[in-house]
Amino acid sequence: MGATRRRGEDLEAAIHAAVQSQLMEHGYAALTFEGVAASAGTSKAVLYRRWPTKAAMVFASMTDKDKAPLATPDTGSLVGDLTQLLHDGNELFSHRGRDIILGILSDTDEDTAWSMRELIFRRSAEIVRPIVERACARGELGTHPIPTRALALPMDLLRNETLLRRKLDDAGIGEIVGVCVVPLFETLSGRDAG
Amino acid sequence: MGATRRRGEDLEAAIHAAVQSQLMEHGYAALTFEGVAASAGTSKAVLYRRWPTKAAMVFASMTDKDKAPLATPDTGSLVGDLTQLLHDGNELFSHRGRDIILGILSDTDEDTAWSMRELIFRRSAEIVRPIVERACARGELGTHPIPTRALALPMDLLRNETLLRRKLDDAGIGEIVGVCVVPLFETLSGRDAG
DNA sequence: GTCCTTAAGAAACGGTTCGTTTCCTAAGAC
């Protein structure tokens, strides 16, 4: 047959698509080099030339076209912004997302596990900072600066719930926002009234 | 040779010891039925008669002689109690502890993963409640009841750090206690002054 | 003590995936 042989970015994109397909169909634990090779219509040797481990291959496929996974929302209120952020993150970290992240974190490939930790922890505080600044400008929060550790609280609690426990429902998100995050931010920013 | 053949609790204890030994030496991912059988001086069939999966076998070994893993400390101060609790939990969830917990959570054995979630989440709030009650009695906190979600905050943040990120140092523990937990407890309990 | 049921332990099975190697040849540069 007119055997066309792919190269470079075409091939790489086909492999990434095959990895995603296998992840969705079978999950991280059951994903194999042989399955990906078959799905991509290539051979194992082609995969091993690119990535030393399954974890590295999957991580590359996840971070391929740098899809900014979480955007800072702007709904007009502190509670609205935090709720929206946790809602978006909840979708991202549930189901297959959790499976892939935990799979890589518990894999024997320590290098890729480290990269994954970087990926899911890096912007914890920075994604929340603009929300707090706008709330402060609106008068919803006081003017004392909020420490980075506290700014990271929403994403820290989200990770704990979605990656380690289970998918959050709206009530769980509301509880985190209303019982923990907002009261703490109000206190630390120097605003007394509820 | 005088081939002595173990049974019942003797055998079970030897298997649990072999599992622990293999976990310490190779970690969860590299632990195999064949390795455990060899280490325990028995055969795979004996293991499969007892546990259907590696996750179930390891979980059974972890929860064998119900070693109450975390006790509520009583140091005489709110900050001291919380610091001690996080310090103890930090040791428990680091190194091999993290490896085993994440390994089981990301395993294909969903039943055992569910049991593990129960194990590490069940007492999150209850372990902190006596600490808060004593602090309230001392006058360190106000008298408003603190919601369960907030009581779980110390263990939730500990899990996020130690299981997903890395082992905490004393500074990290101090930050969680001083920047997040104590200010929130003070606010929610109705105590204003720092 | 003897009998009898249970389960330990050894060994082998076919099957899957691993990670590597060999070989052939299509793609693309020059």
Place this chain on the structure above:
DNA sequence: GTCTTAGGAAACGAACCGTTTCTTAAGGAC
């Protein structure tokens, strides 16, 4: 047209899987 690079096919030994078969020690019943 020539040469270098890399895609793709196939096979490899090794490890572990989960199961099965068989022998025989352990331990209770009597």
